[in-house]
Amino acid sequence: MKEILTAKNLTKEYFISAGKEPVQVIKGINLSIKEGEKVGYAGLNGAGKSTTIKMLTGLIKPTGGELDVLGFKPFSLRKKYVEYIGVIFGQRNQLFWDLKVEDSFQFNKSLYKLSDKEYKDKLDFLNEYTDLDNLMQKRVLQLSLGQKMKCNIALSLLHSPKILFLDEATIGLDIIVKNEIKKLLNEVNRQFNTTLLFTSHDMKDIEDVCERIIILEKGKILHDLPLNEFKKLYGGTKNVKISLTERADIDKLVFWCEDKWKNDFMDFNREENTIKFSFNETKINFFDIMNMLKNEGIRPSDIEINSDSLEDIIRGIYQ
Numbered sequence: 403m404k405e406i407l408t409a410k411n412l413t414k415e416y417f418i419s420a421g422k423e424p425v426q427v428i429k430g431i432n433l434s435i436k437e438g439e440k441v442g443y444a445g446l447n448g449a450g451k452s453t454t455i456k457m458l459t460g461l462i463k464p465t466g467g468e469l470d471v472l473g474f475k476p477f478s479l480r481k482k483y484v485e486y487i488g489v490i491f492g493q494r495n496q497l498f499w500d501l502k503v504e505d506s507f508q509f510n511k512s513l514y515k516l517s518d519k520e521y522k523d524k525l526d527f528l529n530e531y532t533d534l535d536n537l538m539q540k541r542v543l544q545l546s547l548g549q550k551m552k553c554n555i556a557l558s559l560l561h562s563p564k565i566l567f568l569d570e571a572t573i574g575l576d577i578i579v580k581n582e583i584k585k586l587l588n589e590v591n592r593q594f595n596t597t598l599l600f601t602s603h604d605m606k607d608i609e610d611v612c613e614r615i616i617i618l619e620k621g622k623i624l625h626d627l628p629l630n631e632f633k634k635l636y637g638g639t640k641n642v643k644i645s646l647t648e649r650a651d652i653d654k655l656v657f658w659c660e661d662k663w664k665n666d667f668m669d670f671n672r673e674e675n676t677i678k679f680s681f682n683e684t685k686i687n688f689f690d691i692m693n694m695l696k697n698e699g700i701r702p703s704d705i706e707i708n709s710d711s712l713e714d715i716i717r718g719i720y721q
């Protein structure tokens with residue numbers, strides 16, 4: 403996979419008030435993104451995510467460092483550059499507000515000089531994963547937030563961008579629309595190898611789309627890892643609930659667990675015929691517990707086991 407985006411020691415300073423020193427909000431970040439990657443860009447409010455996206459899309463000029471996206475310096479050759487990228491800002495609308503949805507699509511068709519076939523093929527693809535067809539004849543101001551976002555994303559994909567930047571594209575959307583959008587993004591990536599750079603405060607969105615996560619903190623990159631590696635390194639917590647019908651079996655299991663791993667459980671609670679505990683996979687192997695139950699002939703009436711979500715992990719990092 404070839405590199406599609408590189409940033410070296412990228413910085414951005416803003417002048418907040420006249421006569422005062424500028425404030426550096428992006429403090430020398432290095433990025434390297436390959437074609438077809440799906441990258442989540444996460445961080446707390448004010449970390450600098452939108453500022454980064456604005457620099458990468460050529461909306462604002464970096465204060466320092468080097469930036470190369472698809473062979474372009476985004477800010478200097480913006481007119482040409484935008485032919486190859488798509489940009490979605492959750493709070494902004496790119497459709498003609500008081501016209502029909504289709505008018506914006508027709509406008510972009512001529513702007514990007516798409517042939518009738520290219521236009522039709524792309525609409526066929528978009529219709530497969532959204533209900534765009536039903537929305538085309540509606541006026542934009544009649545659309546709900548979710549319908550508007552679907553149309554905005556579809557419009558940004560019309561010219562087959564090589565890379566799609568999404569800044570809080572799923573903000574305020576319900577779970578059904580979010581899922582539809584995530585499916586569309588995954589398909590765009592799968593079928594057209596479109597690179598995705600995606601910011602969201604909803605870690606589930608990042609988890610459902612991205613294979614790599616970059617965490618920004620106060621303008622610096624704190625982590626940049628494949629998502630599964632990140633989860634293994636910083637997560638690895640399993641939460642288990644075991645229900646048993648016999649009180650004696652509970653006693654036996656509690657005694658055995660405490661004897662073997664007394665200090666290794668993150669928490670351990672007994673309630674009636676149920677025990678609930680959390681542990682880190684690096685310290686305790688859940689199969690040992692399953693084997694013990696089997697060897698003792700204990701048959702639980704129910705077992706629930708789940709891993710910490712990305713959201714839990716990130717919360718843990720910032721706490």
Ligand SMILES: Nc1ncnc2c1ncn2[C@@H]1O[C@H](COP(=O)(O)OP(=O)(O)OP(=O)(O)O)[C@@H](O)[C@H]1O
Pocket residue numbers: 416417418427445446447448449450451452453454
């Ligand atoms: N045009 C601007 N002028 C001055 N300061 C700005 C400007 N835009 C952003 N900032 C400041 O830069 C910092 C980073 O803002 P940015 O919007 O990039 O963060 P973010 O990570 O996207 O936050 P959020 O998750 O809240 O959207 C913040 O302290 C913000 O107040």
